[in-house]
Amino acid sequence: MTAGLQFFIDPSRCIGCRSCENACAECETHRGFPMIHVDYIDRPNSIATTPMVCMHCENPTCAQVCPADAIKQNEEGVVLSSLKPRCIACSNCVLACPFGVPKMLTALEQMMKCDMCYDRTSIGKRPMCATVCPSQALAFVSPDEIARQRREVPVNTFRFGAEEVRTKVSMMAPRGVEAVEIDVVDYMWEASS
Amino acid sequence: MSEPPLSPDELRARFGPNLNYTPPGGWRGPSRGVATRLVKTHCCFCGQQCGIQLKVQDDKVVGFEPWEEFPFNRGMLCPKGVRRYLQDNHPDRLLAPLLRTERGFEETTWDTAMSLTARRIREVQEKYGKDAVAVYGGASLTTEKAYLIGKLARVAVGTRHIDYNGRLCMVSAGVAYKLAFGVDRSPNPWSDIPRAQVVMILGANIGECAPITTDYVWRCRDAGGKIIVADPRMTPITRNADLYLPVRPGCDAALLMGMLHVVLRDKLEDRAFIDAHTLGFDEVAASVASYDPLTTARITGVPPEAIEKAAHWFGEAERAIAMHARGIEHHSKGVENCLAVINLALATGNIGREGAGCMMITGQGNGQGGREHGQKCDQLPGQRQISDPAAREHVARVWRVAPEEIPQAGYSAVEIMNAIHRGEIKALVCACFNPLVSLPDAEFTREALSKLEFFAVIDFFLSETAHHADVVLAGSLQEEDEGVTCSAEGRVIHIQEAVPPPGQARREWQIYCDLAARLGQAERFTYASSRAIFDELREASRGGIADYYGISYEKIDQQLGVFWPCPSEDHPGTPRLFEGGRFFHADGKAHFVPVVDRPGGDPVSDEFPIYLTTGRVVSQYLSGTQTRRIGPLVDQYPEPRLEIHPQLAEAQGISDADWVEVTTRRATMTVRAQVVRTIRPDTVFIPYHWAGKRSVNRLTHRTIDPRSKIPEFKVSAARLARAAGPPPWARDGTGGASARHLPVVGAAAAAPGRQGAP
Numbered sequence: 045m046t047a048g049l050q051f052f053i054d055p056s057r058c059i060g061c062r063s064c065e066n067a068c069a070e071c072e073t074h075r076g077f078p079m080i081h082v083d084y085i086d087r088p089n090s091i092a093t094t095p096m097v098c099m100h101c102e103n104p105t106c107a108q109v110c111p112a113d114a115i116k117q118n119e120e121g122v123v124l125s126s127l128k129p130r131c132i133a134c135s136n137c138v139l140a141c142p143f144g145v146p147k148m149l150t151a152l153e154q155m156m157k158c159d160m161c162y163d164r165t166s167i168g169k170r171p172m173c174a175t176v177c178p179s180q181a182l183a184f185v186s187p188d189e190i191a192r193q194r195r196e197v198p199v200n201t202f203r204f205g206a207e208e209v210r211t212k213v214s215m216m217a218p219r220g221v222e223a224v225e226i227d228v229v230d231y232m233w234e235a236s237s
Numbered sequence: 238m239s240e241p242p243l244s245p246d247e248l249r250a251r252f253g254p255n256l257n258y259t260p261p262g263g264w265r266g267p268s269r270g271v272a273t274r275l276v277k278t279h280c281c282f283c284g285q286q287c288g289i290q291l292k293v294q295d296d297k298v299v300g301f302e303p304w305e306e307f308p309f310n311r312g313m314l315c316p317k318g319v320r321r322y323l324q325d326n327h328p329d330r331l332l333a334p335l336l337r338t339e340r341g342f343e344e345t346t347w348d349t350a351m352s353l354t355a356r357r358i359r360e361v362q363e364k365y366g367k368d369a370v371a372v373y374g375g376a377s378l379t380t381e382k383a384y385l386i387g388k389l390a391r392v393a394v395g396t397r398h399i400d401y402n403g404r405l406c407m408v409s410a411g412v413a414y415k416l417a418f419g420v421d422r423s424p425n426p427w428s429d430i431p432r433a434q435v436v437m438i439l440g441a442n443i444g445e446c447a448p449i450t451t452d453y454v455w456r457c458r459d460a461g462g463k464i465i466v467a468d469p470r471m472t473p474i475t476r477n478a479d480l481y482l483p484v485r486p487g488c489d490a491a492l493l494m495g496m497l498h499v500v501l502r503d504k505l506e507d508r509a510f511i512d513a514h515t516l517g518f519d520e521v522a523a524s525v526a527s528y529d530p531l532t533t534a535r536i537t538g539v540p541p542e543a544i545e546k547a548a549h550w551f552g553e554a555e556r557a558i559a560m561h562a563r564g565i566e567h568h569s570k571g572v573e574n575c576l577a578v579i580n581l582a583l584a585t586g587n588i589g590r591e592g593a594g595c596m597m598i599t600g601q602g603n604g605q606g607g608r609e610h611g612q613k614c615d616q617l618p619g620q621r622q623i624s625d626p627a628a629r630e631h632v633a634r635v636w637r638v639a640p641e642e643i644p645q646a647g648y649s650a651v652e653i654m655n656a657i658h659r660g661e662i663k664a665l666v667c668a669c670f671n672p673l674v675s676l677p678d679a680e681f682t683r684e685a686l687s688k689l690e691f692f693a694v695i696d697f698f699l700s701e702t703a704h705h706a707d708v709v710l711a712g713s714l715q716e717e718d719e720g721v722t723c724s725a726e727g728r729v730i731h732i733q734e735a736v737p738p739p740g741q742a743r744r745e746w747q748i749y750c751d752l753a754a755r756l757g758q759a760e761r762f763t764y765a766s767s768r769a770i771f772d773e774l775r776e777a778s779r780g781g782i783a784d785y786y787g788i789s790y791e792k793i794d795q796q797l798g799v800f801w802p803c804p805s806e807d808h809p810g811t812p813r814l815f816e817g818g819r820f821f822h823a824d825g826k827a828h829f830v831p832v833v834d835r836p837g838g839d840p841v842s843d844e845f846p847i848y849l850t851t852g853r854v855v856s857q858y859l860s861g862t863q864t865r866r867i868g869p870l871v872d873q874y875p876e877p878r879l880e881i882h883p884q885l886a887e888a889q890g891i892s893d894a895d896w897v898e899v900t901t902r903r904a905t906m907t908v909r910a911q912v913v914r915t916i917r918p919d920t921v922f923i924p925y926h927w928a929g930k931r932s933v934n935r936l937t938h939r940t941i942d943p944r945s946k947i948p949e950f951k952v953s954a955a956r957l958a959r960a961a962g963p964p965p966w967a968r969d970g971t972g973g974a975s976a977r978h979l980p981v982v983g984a985a986a987a988a989p990g991r992q993g994a995p
Contacts, residue, residue, distance in 0.1 A: 056476065056477060057451075057455050057477075058473075059444030059445070059448060059451050059473035059474065059476075059855075060444070060473055060855075061315050061316055061444065061445065061448050061473075061855045061856075062316050062855075062856070062873055063313075063314060063315050063316045063318075063319055063448070065316075066316040066319040066320055066869055066870075066873075067314070067319045069869065070300065070301070070319065072269060075264035075265070075269075076258065076259065076264050087911075087913060088883075088893070088912060088913055088914065089913075089914050089915075090471075090476075090914075090915065091471050091472065091473050091475060091476055091915050092476050093473070170305075170312075172303075175303045175305065175312045175313070176303055176312065176313055176314040176315075176318075176319060177313060178310075178313045178314070178315050178448035178449045178451050178452060179444070179448070179451040179452055179455060180313070180452050180455065193456070193459055194459050195458070195459050195461075
């Protein structure tokens with residue numbers, strides 16, 4: 045049922061209801077603690093919120109910086125929570141992730157993060173957060189469906205200065221945008237000349 | 238007599254609200270094994286009535302699973318739906334009837350509780366007359382229970398005073414739709430929303446109060462549709478609005494009349510539709526003649542250009558939808574506000590077609606079904622008027638009583654409380670309603686409750702209202718009984734009994750039947766099941782406006798819901814009303830009804846210069862009887878806060894997170910400020926889900942709409958002052974903010990301005 049489906053995030057649809065966080069916390073593997081989060085971008089000035097799940101980088105920075113080699117990718121490219129026997133709770137991954145995703149649970153001395161509901165997707169169910177999301181800011185559907193239904197387009201290339209990060213999860217962006225440039229330098233005439 | 242028997246702290250220690258965070262046995266307990274059953278049913282929180290599967294193990298609800306096949310929400314759920322299972326197996330749950338004693342509330346037998354209730358009802362009636370007893374019902378009850386409590390009140394208790402908490406919900410819309418269309422139901426199914434070219438959202442905090450509707454609105458936008466939002470606050474749905482109209486509280490009718498003025502001035506009306514299918518247009522046209530954009534702008538605080546633009550978008554679209562909720566309905570002119578929406582839709586021919594219409598967003602769980610079959614003070618089953626002799630005769634035949642035995646219309650919810658306060662009503666039976674939190678002017682309500690000579694409450698948790706009861710009859714949660722509800726879009730759906738009521742708790746209809754028998758009406762209350770009640774309800778509604786005759790539990794399961802009217806067994810139901818321009822009035826026409834704008838019941842003044850408006854947050858439901866006991870939902874928004882614009886805050890010397898005294902002509906409350914640019918600078922907002930000193934309904938006023946009898950929750954006049962410090966309730970450790978979370982390092986922990994962690 046989930047073959048061919050992909051994960052898409054569209055922050056502009058988010059209503060800040062935290063249904064995704066609540067649903068994530070119901071998971072049998074992390075029992076009461078959400079592995080994703082919703083943030084107000086600037087509550088004093090706006091009602092805008094944004095949900096964040098792990099972007100599942102093709103070449104994950106969190107795994108690269110892990111001194112204990114505790115963060116693994118499975119064969120489908122899903123980046124998993126740290127392996128409990130290996131994780132030394134150093135928080136390198138927390139600091140290094142370009143998207144601010146991993147959380148270090150100090151009481152458990154382990155980094156845990158979104159694994160795209162591997163327990164569900166591996167048995168043909170959609171990830172819990174994207175299933176319940178009332179605004180479909182989080183969507184787990186086919187690329188065809190997204191192309192047909194949405195006015196924004198999916199992007200999965202992010203450039204942090206010289207570093208290009210490609211991800212399994214896509215972010216919806218205005219039409220015409222092929223990659224999200226994070227560094228202001230990318231937009232400056234001097235830098236590109 | 239009906240003062241609480243113990244102090245608030247003592248009652249809280251025994252009956253909560255305590256916070257439930259984990260499934261039975263904890264996260265590693267046996268309930269985490271494989272579920273025995275997945276029960277396809279619906280969420281109990283709000284009128285969207287989302288499909289959900291409850292995970293059941295050993296007769297306990299232990300979790301949930303999305304139900305992706307149910308067409309309305311396709312697996313989507315808001316946080317209340319996700320966490321609703323935590324109301325099951327709750328330590329606060331009432332497991333047996335309770336009797337007030339000098340030592341507090343003590344468990345008793347059903348026989349003792351029921352015989353006392355019947356005896357006291359009759360004693361009060363013998364002393365003061367039949368109508369000295371009132372009955373309150375609730376819109377979270379299944380339709381069978383709502384139907385039966387109406388019959389209980391009129392046939393067994395014999396009082397004319399039966400009303401319900403839906404009176405605090407969408408009744409202004411109900412009255413307006415009946416006046417204009419002859420029927421009280423949203424005319425369009427939700428699947429029409431993405432088909433519209435323009436969706437105008439008036440006074441509806443869709444993102445928080447009808448979260449699943451968000452996806453429908455966004456899909457409209459994906460397809461190129463334009464979104465207009467009119468609200469004194471920017472609520473989450475505003476983030477993608479193409480046009481935002483920051484209407485001043487209480488000025489909705491004026492805004493809509495201004496829009497209609499522009500439509501008519503620029504000849505954007507649908508003449509052919511008006512001529513063929515409506516009556517009364519000329520009078521309405523005359524009534525908006527003086528509402529030119531500049532005049533309207535002065536009244537509403539919305540720029541004239543924005544009024545022109547909204548009118549043009551709505552008037553020029555081939556398919557436009559206007560959606561509205563409590564924001565325009567909770568007014569002493571709530572009916573007028575809704576009529577103004579209808580007039581605009583009718584004038585532009587936006588009704589009875591795919592993607593074109595006006596839609597009320599009913600808020601309460603069974604807000605639609607709960608008002609169709611006889612717990613409203615002026616209606617009999619099938620949305621029949623109680624004053625209509627033919628309606629009385631039909632229902633009397635089904636009930637096997639004489640028509641004259643059915644009392645005439647009684648008081649509405651607020652009027653009942655007023656009559657209790659002035660001593661006219663002496664006894665109250667209250668099911669599934671927490672008026673101490675949800676009615677306006679809570680100190681008045683508290684005084685009234687303490688005057689009752691007898692007070693019986695039927696509920697599953699001990700609400701703050703129930704603290705005043707003489708006897709509390711332990712009822713059932715939605716998932717503990719079978720029945721139907723009707724969702725906001727008019728879809729009748731099937732509620733499954735996932736588990737039986739725990740302990741000695743009973744299904745409400747069993748309580749009603751027991752009480753009826755003890756009141757000498759056993760032979761008219763001989764139901765063996767909810768299904769038997771539904772079969773009688775089908776007959777009672779037959780030929781009425783809300784005709785359920787052709788609906789069966791099996792048909793609902795097969796079709797995943799049946800939209801009423803469904804007059805015969807081979808009828809598929811009616812998802813969209815008024816197709817072909819046929820309306821429910823005897824003349825088949827839609828009726829324009831002119832609107833006269835008038836001031837509200839609690840006007841601002843030099844002494845009270847600020848508009849106070851109230852509403853809901855996404856993580857709480859109504860008076861919080863259920864959701865204030867669910868830990869994760871409480872953590873998400875633990876206590877009421879005051880939304881205030883920086884301009885107003887600065888003028889009052891208030892900074893973000895300061896404690897602020899908010900005073901109206903009734904009372905003062907102290908609440909923490911949240912300084913945001915997303916609200917008009919002349920308006921402050923406080924959500925209403927809490928009790929006691931945290932209840933903003935201590936500040937609201939009892940003015941009601943003369944026709945719908947809805948209270949004016951959306952506009953009170955207030956003044957503000959920075960408080961010296963936190964109020965006592967913020968220091969007593971019951972604020973709900975939890976210390977149980979493990980310390981977390983990472984982005985979420987550092988996120989600024991996170992709700993729930995002020």
